[in-house]
Amino acid sequence: MTVVSARSRCRAGISKLAALLALAAAATSSMAADLTVVGFGGALQEAFRSAYFEPFRKQGGIALVEDSYPGGYARQKAMVETGNVTWDLVQMDENEMASACEQGLLEPIDRKQFAKAQDINPAAFAKCGVGAFVWSKVLAYDGRKFGDNGPRTWAEFWDTRRWPGKRGLRKQPRMTLEIALLADGVPAADVYKVLATKAGQDRAFAKLDQLRPSIVWWESGAQPLEWLESGTLAATAAYSGRIASANQQGKQFRFSWDGQLYSMDYWTIVKGSPHRQQAHALLDSMFDAQRQVAFAQAIPYGVTNTRAAAAMPEALRPLLPTSPQNLRNALLLDTAFWVDHEEELLQRFTRWVSQR
Known part of the structure; x- marks a missing residue:
């Protein structure tokens, strides 16, 4: 009787453990299914969230999670080398993007893949990135x-x-x-x-x-x-x-x-990202002129959409680094x-x- 009870308790414990492991695996799978966007945090990321991320969530219905980091590309390099890519769309400064691109850590960017590319300054497109803003x-x-x-x-x-x-x-x-x-x-x-x-x-x-x-x-x-x-x-x-x-x-x-x-800072896609299609959809939504104006209103940086630049409120123009009077010297x-x-x-x- 004692032996049977012990075996029953053991089987019950194993069943519970298996259930917990299944739940953990399901949670991991669910997380992996989300598009992960990574920025530099702070007021800048708050501006990204209000101008781009939240409208994209509401309009597209695509699951989007955020992360932040201080820059560099050590994390991206480790992900690519191990084949465990958990970041998708990542903000990078230009020189780090160029170095990471040379090392094969980023997906190439083809402007033909974006429906709104015609409104973006051609200088904003690089081999492995597209301009996010001018700081x-x-x-x-x-x-x-x-x-x-x-x-x-x-x-x-x-x-x-x-x-x-x-x-x-x-x-x-x-x-x-x-x-x-x-x-x-x-x-x-x-x-x-x-x-x-x-x-x-x-x-x-x-x-x-x-x-x-x-x-x-x-x-x-x-x-x-x-x-x-x-x-x-x-x-x-x-x-x-x-x-x-x-x-x-x-x-x-x-x-x-x-x-x-x-x-200029750039949006980049980590090499081997499982969510390249969703990342492209988010980028295309970021190219929208109204959303770029909203971004500059949230944090006054230069934008890449030429129509957005032309539509910028007069009161905001003196605060933009790209305004002609601010580019002297x-x-x-x-x-x-x-x-x-x-x-x-x-x-x-x-x-x-x-x-x-």
Whole structure:
């Protein structure tokens, strides 16, 4: 009797375990069936959600889940190499997209596959990506501290006597070395010619040496504005769209377009994505002019749809990095330069930072 009862309990336990495993497998299968879209998080992802993801969910009825990451392509590389691709549509900056494309980690993009492609600026299409938006890094400062009389140029950013306080810069050589050369008087048109030389690189690091005691390094786009608000920073390099969004919520950040650094971020599809068809459908919906206007209203960045750019509300135009008046003295990020030089300059930059 005891033996029978023990066997019965054992069989019951095995049945329960099998049921749980079946439920887990079903859940995993259900998750795998969802289109996964990955962005950089924060205010930017909130803008994606309101302008693109939610309308797509409601209109198409396609299951869509979101994820976020800080950039790079290590995760995509691991997924492709193991054959376990769980991300589908991923936001990437241009130089990382180019490197990942060269390594075969991304699906090629064919503009003929998109019904609304005719409205998109042809320059937005790359071999392995399509432009999501044009972003900008600008000089920002605390309006409570300096009013309307804060630093307006990168040269003034270096002047901690006239405008005392800590300075925020992103902890990476890309865009930081360019800012240093702009601050040292190199015209925007000549920055990459200078930076391509050993003497130019030495010049950039020498300029950073001057500011070293005042630098606070940030690593995510939300940090510099949080630190401006808290008083940790008096001035910082920051993303223009995040600043404009924060000011819409009552913050008092001032910023200058003089010497802005701008580039395009891209949507990419991970090689071997099981949901390429759904990813294409989402991209095509993102090409819609009204949705791109809604995106720029949520976070003021440049858009890729030419009709959307023409239909942009007048009040919003001065906040866009692509507005003609904001492109004076602007520096377009040179992706080819960084694909060729990032490894060596990153090593030098890392050593320099560690010497503090």
